[in-house]
Amino acid sequence: MKYSDWLKEWLECFVRSVCKNKTYISYSGIVNKYLVPKLGGYDLAELEAVTLQRFVAALVTCGNERTGRGLSSSTVNLIITVMQNSLKCAYTIG
Secondary structure, three states, X not given: OEHHHHHHHHHHHHHOOOOOHHXXXXXXXXXXXXXXXXXXXXXXHHOOHHXXXXXXXXXXXXXXXXXXXXXXXXXHHHHHHXXXXXXXXXXXXX
């Protein structure tokens, strides 16, 4: 399964039903703006720690599309949180 497909499933089945609407909207924005474009094409089994670390490093150094600079630490931390939660859930359910 592609990570992008899993993210859609995770948002609808696990986030929307448990979290507040504001959290769902925030997570959806992160998924659509950052995770799907850069990591969505990977199969879940292909996502390795080094791939994820390179993605995070790119966010820190040049993640802002408007300026070409790095994203704020709070934005990067939110992206990491969404990524971690989605991958932990995928791992838990197999």
